[in-house]
Amino acid sequence: INLHKATFTLSAPDIRRLPEDSGIEVAFAGRSNAGKSSALNTLTNQKSLARTSKTPGRTQLINVFDIGDNRRLIDLPGYGFAKVPLEMKKKWQKSLAEYLEKRLSLKGLVVLMDIRHPLKDLDSDLIEWANDCGLPVLALLTKADKLKSGKRSAEVLKVRKECQKLHENIKVQAFSSLNRIGLDSANQIICDWFVY
Numbered sequence: 001i002n003l004h005k006a007t008f009t010l011s012a013p014d015i016r017r018l019p020e021d022s023g024i025e026v027a028f029a030g031r032s033n034a035g036k037s038s039a040l041n042t043l044t045n046q047k048s049l050a051r052t053s054k055t056p057g058r059t060q061l062i063n064v065f066d067i068g069d070n071r072r073l074i075d076l077p078g079y080g081f082a083k084v085p086l087e088m089k090k091k092w093q094k095s096l097a098e099y100l101e102k103r104l105s106l107k108g109l110v111v112l113m114d115i116r117h118p119l120k121d122l123d124s125d126l127i128e129w130a131n132d133c134g135l136p137v138l139a140l141l142t143k144a145d146k147l148k149s150g151k152r153s154a155e156v157l158k159v160r161k162e163c164q165k166l167h168e169n170i171k172v173q174a175f176s177s178l179n180r181i182g183l184d185s186a187n188q189i190i191c192d193w194f195v196y
């Protein structure tokens with residue numbers, strides 16, 4: 001499995017427009033602006049595969065990236081961003097919930113949280129939900145470059161302890177798209193999910 005092979009397949013407004021629900025998918029979820037699209041670009045070693053933005057709410061569709069052998073990476077719309085018209089929010093949060101609930105090929109969930117603001121209510125809800133579904137989770141604490149290494153390690157330990165109360169099969173790692181902290185271990189965990 002080589003994530004660098006990823007190519008853009010399509011953007012879907014809802015799950016009916018996704019590719020056939022077979023093979024293996026790993027999805028990236030998290031609050032708006034958490035760094036989902038940036039992490040995808042870093043993991044696939046491509047500058048602009050997924051669109052990133054300073055403006056939260058950039059990714060509003062379900063974006064599908066093919067890595068071959070019927071395996072896909074999925075960039076999900078961010079949640080929890082207040083400054084979005086209510087109707088729009090409802091619509092895309094619905095497609096997010098639908099994807100997570102119904103997609104059979106979903107085999108692993110990467111939950112991205114800014115290391116400076118981890119485990120907001122919706123993050124905890126998502127992690128608990130994944131546990132109830134028996135879906136393994138990799139929690140990536142993003143923008144780890146923003147903390148000095150001592151503070152960073154302390155934060156990882158703290159969040160890991162909290163996460164283990166919510167999910168029995170969760171891994172928690174620091175990650176940075178800026179200086180590639182945690183890239184190798186994140187890549188390893190995700191690639192393991194892609195192997196039957």
Ligand code: GTP
Nearest residue numbers: 032033034035036037038052053057058059078177
């Ligand atoms: P939505 O699509 O809006 O949900 O956001 P997203 O989660 O895809 O976030 P995105 O990757 O677009 O990044 C949001 C902002 O955070 C951008 O300004 C990025 O440059 C910045 N950012 C992302 N990752 C990192 C990181 O590792 N370090 C630092 N310092 N900034 C980052």
Ligand code: MG
Nearest residue numbers: 036037058059
């Ligand atoms: Mg995005």
